[in-house]
Structure formats: structure tokens, C-alpha cells
Amino acid sequence: MRIGIDVTAGMWQGAGIGRYTRELVRAAVQAGPDLAFHLFYASGGLDPQSPFARYAHELAAGYPNITLRPIPISPRLLTILWQRLQLPIRVEWLIGPIDVVHAPDFVLPPTKARTLLTIHDLTFLVEPACAEPNLRRYLSAAVPRSLQRADLIVVDSKATANDLGRLYGIPSRRVRLLYPAVDGRFRPMPAAETAPVRERLRLPNRFLLFVGTLEPRKNLVRLLQAFALVNADDPDLHLVIAGRRGWLYDEIFTAVERSSARGRIHFLDFVADDDLPALYNLAEAFVYPSLYEGFGFPVLEALACGTPVVTAKVASLPEVAGSAAIMVDPLEVEDIAAGIRAALADPAPLRAAGPPQAATFRWEQTGQALVAIYRELAATAAAT
Incomplete structure (x- = not known):
């Protein structure tokens, strides 16, 4: 055939x-x-x-x-x-x-x-x-x-x-x-494996992570607003946004300039495949409040790495995350912020639940x- x-x-x-x-x-x-x-x-x-x-x-x-x-x-x-x-x-x-x-x-x-x-x-x-x-x-x-x-x-x-x-x-x-x-590269990794990536990408000690194209569907303006709320009570926390510019991204950078947390927001361009697993592992939590996804690969990648996940309760994302993530309303900034706070306050159950959920795919x-x-x-x- x-x-x-x-x-x-x-x-x-x-x-x-x-x-x-x-x-x-x-x-x-x-x-x-x-x-x-x-x-x-x-x-x-x-x-x-x-x-x-x-x-x-x-x-x-x-x-x-x-x-x-x-x-x-x-x-x-x-x-x-x-x-x-x-x-x-x-x-x-x-x-x-x-x-x-x-x-x-x-x-x-x-x-x-x-x-x-x-x-x-x-x-x-x-x-x-x-x-x-x-x-x-x-x-x-x-x-x-x-x-x-x-x-x-x-x-x-x-x-x-x-x-x-x-x-x-x-x-x-x-x-x-x-x-x-996702392939087997996405897994919990020891510090000895992740340290070179932290140094090469100049990552802060504690950070939230978003991975994806900079475009309206990814809901980054609300993520930035939610991060500012969380950062007000946790000033040592940073936000790392990893992804290439898509379209209508100017409003994202405008939101950064207006943010009270702008000094804690960092942009990485497209990250090499070999560095992605370590990047997920180094994050305190992965936040993905997308407005619509047919699947949502970054959510599954983060789960496989044992990174606490906060994502939107829309479209396919509940199918991917199951009960292993904190689900939020992507249209409500306060709800996104509450989800982030919950993930930071009690990360252990989320870290434990992620890899088994990812293994079902x-x-x-x-x-x-x-x-x-x-x-x-x-x-x-x-x-x-």
C-alpha cells in the first residue's frame, strides 16, 4: 500500500x-x-x-x-x-x-x-x-x-x-x-541538566512561563495584567514569554510598558527544541490562558515535565489537562491571577499529576x- x-x-x-x-x-x-x-x-x-x-x-x-x-x-x-x-x-x-x-x-x-x-x-x-x-x-x-x-x-x-x-x-x-x-524529551529533569539552559538563556531564579506565538488568540494582554496582580504581592517573581512575534503583537508590548511589573517581564524569541524541556522544568508554573486551541501542545509539554500548569477551561484544553492543571476563565484577569496564586501556593500535587496525565497521550x-x-x-x- x-x-x-x-x-x-x-x-x-x-x-x-x-x-x-x-x-x-x-x-x-x-x-x-x-x-x-x-x-x-x-x-x-x-x-x-x-x-x-x-x-x-x-x-x-x-x-x-x-x-x-x-x-x-x-x-x-x-x-x-x-x-x-x-x-x-x-x-x-x-x-x-x-x-x-x-x-x-x-x-x-x-x-x-x-x-x-x-x-x-x-x-x-x-x-x-x-x-x-x-x-x-x-x-x-x-x-x-x-x-x-x-x-x-x-x-x-x-x-x-x-x-x-x-x-x-x-x-x-x-x-x-x-x-x-509529545516525545520523551519532555520529562522531569535534574538540576544538573537544566542549569546550562538557565545560564545560556539568562533566566531569572523564579519565573512563570508562557510558550507560544505572540498573537491575539494567546490572550497575553490579560496574562500580563494577571501577572502584575500576582507580582504586587510577590516581587521576586518574573514572567518569561517564549515565542516569536505573530500578528497584532504591538498591543502586547504596549501592555508591558504600562505594566507595574514591566521590569519583571522578559521575552525570549523562538526557543530551540533542545532547550524547551529544561525551560519548562525551570519554571515555577506554566500559564497558558489561550482563548481557543484545537489541542494545545505547550500544555501537554509542561505537564510531561512536571511543571504546574494554569490553563483556560475552553475548547480542547480541558481534554488535554484533565484534572492535572488549574483551569481558569481566560476572560477574567482576576481568575487567571487566582489560578497562578494557587499553583504557586501548592505546587506539589500539580507536579505529581502532570507526567501521568501526559503519559495518557x-x-x-x-x-x-x-x-x-x-x-x-x-x-x-x-x-x-
Whole structure:
């Protein structure tokens, strides 16, 4: 059986869907050694020495059932051809015969094969003010077309499955729930392992941590306001925000300038994957009051590291955190502050509960379930 997976996001993006794609492919390849995986991606302009490109080549070298299929045009141009112009350039014409095509990043390429589409969230519909306008317009047009064409749809959470049914009328029989996971690097670590990261990143002694893109959906202005309330009674506490600038981030920096705790607020740019586990371990608590998430990888990463977690009781986040985190109303600054105070006052139960909760999400299990879906789709093709 020949499985074609669009790994463009995995080749170009560090966090989010990029990391998801890389981990998902590894899990599927390990779970389906008898399947032939054709990993296709837009390669125009890609640095072959980038860590993500090297990862793909190392993965292919380690598994004989992987074939890399670069398409020598840029991701932007490929998107224009396939999605905006809707040119019927079938992926089979570019990479050869395929039995099942899996698109893990919202949109399907043209194909005559059986199709599997992953929808991570519906931010552009549920929280349109939190979606970048150009991306919102693009997804609002492209996602419905892909949903209509998809034989089956994978979601990361029950919350997204419910959104698909409510907003697009997608019946549950077409939807498969596949929870993502985090890899074994995210774990409680001894001080000897975390100390070099503290020194290299110049981290304060005691700090709260946020990890994610600087954008409206992450609710950082309210987090900053909540931190100021907590810091007023705990002046030695700092806030570290780790993430790249997304869009409409000026209001975040304006809020910092106006904050009474501005001298205790620190920004890190995108943190290398190898440093993230230590960063979580060093934090007094991880605070993630996002307004909407299809899954919420940073919450699971923090839980796996045994870091006390304060997160929002919205969308998928209660599914991910279970009873191992303090859940707050993301629209109420006082509630976020109260959650932070509770985590700082009694961290031991949260530290103990995090790793077992995170362990319920396993890439091995996800890979096995995904391979079963591939076989299901191939069987329906054979029956027609």
C-alpha cells in the first residue's frame, strides 16, 4: 500500500503543525513497516541544511519504507496553484501512483486517491478576530472545499470534532479522533541538566512561563495584567514569554510598558527544541490562558515535565489537562491571577499529576490508529 503524506509543514515550520507533522510521520512509519510512505513537500527555496530538512533525510535513511518526494517549487506557489487557482494538477502526476493521500495541514491536494484530511482547529470561524485576516480568508475558502472532498477527517480533539459538526455539519461517521502526544524529551529533569539552559538563556531564579506565538488568540494582554496582580504581592517573581512575534503583537508590548511589573517581564524569541524541556522544568508554573486551541501542545509539554500548569477551561484544553492543571476563565484577569496564586501556593500535587496525565497521550498509540485508518481507506478503494 502506498501512502502519500504532505510533509511541507514539517519541512518548513518549527513548532505547531510542523512539529506535529514530524512526530506523526515517525509514529506512522514505525507502526506500518509494511506500508510504503511517500513524503512529498514543496522544496523550492528550502535550505537542505535546515534542522527540519535534515530530520526528514535522517528519518528516510533509517526506514526503508520511506521515500522523499520533493516538489521543486515554493510552498507559496504550490498553495497558489493547488488552492487559490484550484488547478487540477494531481499529486500523482508529481510523485507517482498513490493509494491514500494524507494532508495533515487543513487542505487537500488534487488527487484521485482515497483522502485523509487533518483539521487541527477552526479558529478562523470560532474566534475570527483572533485569526490573521489573510489566513482567515484563505482557510474560509479552502477548508470547506477540502472537507467536501475528504473521505475521512482526522481531528486532534473532541472539541474540534464538535466544532466540525456544529459549523460545517460534518457527520461523526466521517471523523476520526487521533490525539497527538509529545516525545520523551519532555520529562522531569535534574538540576544538573537544566542549569546550562538557565545560564545560556539568562533566566531569572523564579519565573512563570508562557510558550507560544505572540498573537491575539494567546490572550497575553490579560496574562500580563494577571501577572502584575500576582507580582504586587510577590516581587521576586518574573514572567518569561517564549515565542516569536505573530500578528497584532504591538498591543502586547504596549501592555508591558504600562505594566507595574514591566521590569519583571522578559521575552525570549523562538526557543530551540533542545532547550524547551529544561525551560519548562525551570519554571515555577506554566500559564497558558489561550482563548481557543484545537489541542494545545505547550500544555501537554509542561505537564510531561512536571511543571504546574494554569490553563483556560475552553475548547480542547480541558481534554488535554484533565484534572492535572488549574483551569481558569481566560476572560477574567482576576481568575487567571487566582489560578497562578494557587499553583504557586501548592505546587506539589500539580507536579505529581502532570507526567501521568501526559503519559495518557502516546505517539505509539496514535501511529497505530493512523495506520488502521490508512488500511480502512485502502480497503474501501479496493471494494469499489
